[in-house]
Amino acid sequence: MKKEKGGLDRRDFIKTSGAVLGGAVLAAASPNIKSAESAGPPKGRPMAMPPKPLPKMPADAKPAVMYGQIHETDMLGNALNALIQTYASSTPYQHKFNDALVKAHLSYIEFLIKNKMIKKYIKFDREFLAPLMKRVVKRVKKKGGTKDDILAYMFEGTECSFQLFEKIYKRPNERLVVCPFREGIKHNAFLGTTLKIEQVCKNFCTPRWEGQAEEGGIKVKVTPGEICSIKVV
Structure with a gap:
């Protein structure tokens, strides 16, 4: 991958700096975390609800x-600070990086x-994303890509997905994501x-993914669950 002047390849950044950065972040956060743990929740507020462990992905699926x-590497400091503040907020439940997006x-x-407007919204959303998916199709065809590449642009290839889903895994012509809405509804x-x-699965996620896929020239079968499967058919 060609690097631009002043740019930092994310693969190199993670490979060479991950351990150092992670250690520095934990070291900086440790006093605050320990202080919060010893102090407990503010008066009148309930104890934190232990976070539910994420469901395990199938053994043959790989991270996507x-x-x-x-x-702009300087931006990472602000991002990590927001991340630490978010995960330090564990009352009345463990907040996560996608919390505000899930609630919205x-x-x-x-x-x-x-208000019986969900079908109109899904239709609008499909039309809104159609030009983007057409560009994706052209790009994939130009590179001699496959149907799996269309799925990649729908999931690990867009911030709209990896900023929402805690885990995105893949198998050939299939993507697996941990559903963020189940816990969100409880909260x-x-x-x-x-x-x-x-209602979320039937009226929002499934028709939205199906419509976006069709605009990309493929058809998918959506299987909802704690881990949702989106598979090319």
């Missing part, structure tokens, strides 16, 4: 990652379903939400 370049999705999904229960995970 598409590397680019980091041009669930909020408008519930609004659209209650929103105190707000009085009536949204069910089945």
